[in-house]
Amino acid sequence: xxxxxxxxxxxxxxxxxxxxxxxxxxxxxxxxxxxxxxxxxxxxxxxxxxxxxxxxxxxxxxxxxxxxxxxxxxxxxxxxxxxxxxxxxxxxxxxxxxxxxxxxxxxxxxxxxxxxxxxxxxxxxxxxxxxxxxxxxxxxxxxxxxxxxxxxxxxxxxxxxxxxxxxxxxxxxxxxxxxxxxxxxxxxxxxxxxxxxxxxxxxxxxxxxxxxxxxxxxxxxxxxxxxxxxxxxxxxxxxxxxxxxxxxxxxxxxxxxxxxxxxxxxxxxxxxxxxxxxxxxxxxxxxxxxxxxxxxxxxxxxxxxxxxxxxxxxxxxxxxxxxxxxxxxxxxxxxxxxxxxxxxxxxxxxxxxxxxxxxxxxxxxxxxxxxxxxxxxxxxxxxxxxxxxxxxxxxxxxxxxxxxxxxxxxxxx
Numbered sequence: 001x002x003x004x005x006x007x008x009x010x011x012x013x014x015x016x017x018x019x020x021x022x023x024x025x026x027x028x029x030x031x032x033x034x035x036x037x038x039x040x041x042x043x044x045x046x047x048x049x050x051x052x053x054x055x056x057x058x059x060x061x062x063x064x065x066x067x068x069x070x071x072x073x074x075x076x077x078x079x080x081x082x083x084x085x086x087x088x089x090x091x092x093x094x095x096x097x098x099x100x101x102x103x104x105x106x107x108x109x110x111x112x113x114x115x116x117x118x119x120x121x122x123x124x125x126x127x128x129x130x131x132x133x134x135x136x137x138x139x140x141x142x143x144x145x146x147x148x149x150x151x152x153x154x155x156x157x158x159x160x161x162x163x164x165x166x167x168x169x170x171x172x173x174x175x176x177x178x179x180x181x182x183x184x185x186x187x188x189x190x191x192x193x194x195x196x197x198x199x200x201x202x203x204x205x206x207x208x209x210x211x212x213x214x215x216x217x218x219x220x221x222x223x224x225x226x227x228x229x230x231x232x233x234x235x236x237x238x239x240x241x242x243x244x245x246x247x248x249x250x251x252x253x254x255x256x257x258x259x260x261x262x263x264x265x266x267x268x269x270x271x272x273x274x275x276x277x278x279x280x281x282x283x284x285x286x287x288x289x290x291x292x293x294x295x296x297x298x299x300x301x302x303x304x305x306x307x308x309x310x311x312x313x314x315x316x317x318x319x320x321x322x323x324x325x326x327x328x329x330x331x332x333x334x335x336x337x338x339x340x341x342x343x344x345x346x347x348x349x350x351x352x353x354x355x356x357x358x359x360x361x362x363x364x365x366x367x368x369x370x371x372x373x374x375x376x377x378x379x380x381x382x383x384x385x386x387x388x389x390x391x392x393x394x395x396x397x398x399x400x401x402x403x404x405x406x407x408x409x410x411x412x413x
Contacts, residue, residue, distance in 0.1 A: 075128025
């Protein structure tokens with residue numbers, strides 16, 4: 001029986017947005033082991049769910065015998081990618097970037113096998129920070145026309161904004177193209193992958209390799225993870241959906257996927273799990289109350305990949321217990337311990353929401369409360385001045401509920 005081409009797998013599962021040479025890429029992936037790369041700029045100290053989608057795609061390719069290069073953007077992060085941004089990125093120090101890069105490496109190692117040269121971890125700081133300006137302009141800059149660069153969507157949208165586009169960021173495309181040229185020469189890297197917002201940068205790289213080396217290189221972009229109305233997925237009340245358990249707990253991570261809209265279940269199962277497509281379609285076709293079973297499968301599978309099976313089981317158990325148990329107490333539920341003495345004079349509901357991490361700010365807490373989105377021990381709270389007291393505890397637990405499905409226990413100690 002003929003082995004399925006990984007290009008067809010990625011296409012069937014809904015990954016592929018654009019490809020420079022679709023037929024050639026499919027043929028290439030079917031006949032040889034291809035070295036390809038995906039770049040990650042460590043602008044934060046954790047990957048988020050958008051990065052996870054790219055990691056799943058890399059894993060599909062690695063399982064099919066291809067070799068990933070994970071490129072940590074130690075150099076490009078010092079410039080900042082203007083793609084998909086309305087403003088300039090925050091400037092980080094080299095030390096911050098290096099620390100963030102180490103965390104990215106550790107997280108990506110959960111999905112990509114780096115043993116025995118099956119994958120490569122590289123950092124573009126190793127060559128970008130050593131470049132000399134005039135030689136770089138002559139060697140690389142001469143191959144780029146400003147007219148063509150300004151046609152890129154990322155540049156066009158920023159040029160129309162009041163803040164404009166800095167010359168610093170204008171260099172980003174050239175640097176990313178140079179990365180591809182460098183990886184092509186060092187590791188024989190033939191293909192670059194990225195989110196669909198990277199299309200212009202990827203084409204710039206394939207074009208530079210053709211002009212400088214006379215060789216064919218390839219690029220492919222993946223669909224961004226969006227809801228049915230086109231909004232980016234992975235945003236929570238407290239910010240991004242992080243892969244770091246300290247920033248987004250396994251329970252919160254599980255609950256995010258358990259609560260996705262019905263229309264996105266099949267897409268998320270196809271993109272973020274390795275379940276066979278027949279099973280994905282079967283689960284995605286469930287309707288009414290039954291779709292909740294599909295959401296449980298989605299939440300469990302994704303949490304298992306990111307945090308391990310034990311945490312996935314605990315998160316699922318907590319979610320079921322909290323749903324079934326009216327007073328909500330569960331040893332697996334997210335819990336914040338607070339000294340009983342702290343509640344002697346009362347703790348405002350705003351402070352409680354912040355200390356438990358349910359909201360990022362006072363203003364967000366007030367909005368949630370006044371809109372009726374907060375309950376304490378099953379009582380709706382609409383007054384931002386409401387205070388928690390120790391006598392509210394049942395068996396040492398005060399249960400806060402945010403929205404319809406997010407629970408958090410305050411345990412008095």
